[in-house]
Amino acid sequence: MNAPQAPAIEASAAAKAPGNPKRKRALTVLASVVVVAGLGWATYEYLVASHYESTDNAYVQGNVIQITPQIGGTVMAIMADDTDFVKAGQPLVQLDPADAKVALDQAEAALAQAVRQVRTLYANNGSLNAQIALRDADVTKANSDIARAADDLKRRQSLTGNGAVSKEELSHAQTQLANAQSALSAAKAGVLAAREQLSSNQALTDGTAIDQHPSVLVAAAKVREAFLASQRTALVAPVDGYVAKRTVQLGQRVAAGTPTMSVIPLKQVWVDANFKEVQLRNIRIGQPATLVADVYGKKVPYTGTVTGLGVGTGAAFSLLPAQNATGNWIKVVQRVPVRIMLDEKQLAEHPLRIGLSMDVEVDITRQDGATLADAPRDAQQAHSQVFAQKSDAADEEVQRIIAANLGKRAAATATR
Structure with a gap:
């Protein structure tokens, strides 16, 4: 009964033998594929991938330009809202201009008054020169009076010996000479005082024109300040861009530096x-x-x-x-x-x-x-000409006020 089982056992052993050609061929193909794939990946890594660095941790960035008032005021109008496109110089927010207008009027009046006062200083140079000439004439007249009084006294003194001139008349002649000498001293003092006044006035006017006088420059600076404040009641876009993050509301009282909205180019x-x-x-x-x-x-x-x-x-x-130096x-x-x-x-x-x-x-x-x-x-990384235009307008306003108050003879008096 054991004889028929022998062929079956031999067939099973042959099937389990490690030298199965189909299995060996499959393993060889798989190993070849792995090796080829590895070589391909290594070649790609060396020739291509090693020449690039990549990341998905990247985000778009840009300039977020905040629109903030340079002066305080009450919001009267809002001319742009979120997502709106605005051009450089376009008004975005309007503040109440009443207070700034009053301050500008006061500064303009002060500048006009300063120009006219400086004109008076230059005009005084001429009048003080005339005063010196007048005092010099007084000195000349006093010298003539002294010479005449001295001659009169000398003649009377020569006649006192024979009784032709009384002592009273001689005394009057001496008094007249003393008065003439006093008048000469007063005339010389008047000349000196007039010269000092002229020097004092010239110290305020020498080396400068009326429009460059310190008093005028101070008043002009006040006008520029007030003019810029009046212009800054309108908040404008410094660049072309899109409005975002609008927070300002009508009637809101905003202080200088308060963010109102942003413009993104x-x-x-x-x-x-x-x-x-x-x-x-x-x-x-x-x-x-x-x-x-x-x-x-x-x-x-x-x-x-x-x-x-x-x-x-x-x-x-x-x-x-x-804080990497503390704890775990x-x-x-x-x-x-x-x-x-x-x-x-x-x-x-x-x-x-x-x-x-x-x-x-x-x-x-x-x-x-x-x-x-x-x-x-x-x-420059970024720039805007919007604010420079306001400065130019302020200078034009100052020059207009100065020219209106110089007068026709200002150029001649400024050079005296």
Whole structure:
């Protein structure tokens, strides 16, 4: 009965033998696939992936320009609201101008009075010169009176011996000579006083014109201050942009520096890509970058350029920085913001908004750039001509008031 079981046992042993060719072939194919995939991944990593650094911890940033009043006042009108587009110089909020108008009128009147008072100083130079000439004439007349009185006294003294002249008449002649001498002393004192008055007046007028006189300049500064205050009752947009975060309301009493709204120029946005510290070793200024915004997807890629690397990690500048020297410590990989400027044409075609998420990939093939800027900026980072125009208008107002009060002979008197 055991003989028929022998062939079955041999067949089972043959099936379990490790040298099964099908199994060996399958394992060989699988190993080959793994090796080829590993070699492919290693080749891709070496030739392609190692030349790029990427992160999805990136966000759109931009200038958030706060609109704050430079003077206090009551809000009378609001000319822009959230999401509105505004142009540079466009009024956004109007404050009550009544108080500023009164102050401007007072300053203009004070400037006009100062100009006329300075004109009087220049005119006094001429009258004081005339006073000196008059006092000099008094001195000349007093000298003539002394000479005549001396001659009269001399003649009478020569006649006193024969009784032709009485003592009383001789006494009158002596008195007249004394009076003439006193008049000469008074005339000389008058000349000296007139010269001192002229010197004192000239000290207030020499070396300057009427419009450059210190008294006029002080009054003109007050006019500029009041004029600017009157102009600043209208809060204007310093740049082109979109209104956001409006908090001001009608009738609200606002103080200088109170935020009322913000203007965001979306043409001047950039991306802050927060790379891990281990990714920074090959990132350089000037390297190209490719970016994708979640709002548009991969169908709208952006091109940018690395323009700077942050000088500190986000944790270092946080409101409550980490205190790693106390308590238990766990190492956390830090991130450093890398600024990437975007192409203006692409921004115009597909505008971005502050705070949007971005995926960033930086091509680190080129290593000739610097990691930190080594020279100051050669141009203004941002500027506005809106406020300079107000200063020019204030100067024009000052010149108008001065010209209106100079008079026709002001140029001649100013040079005396």
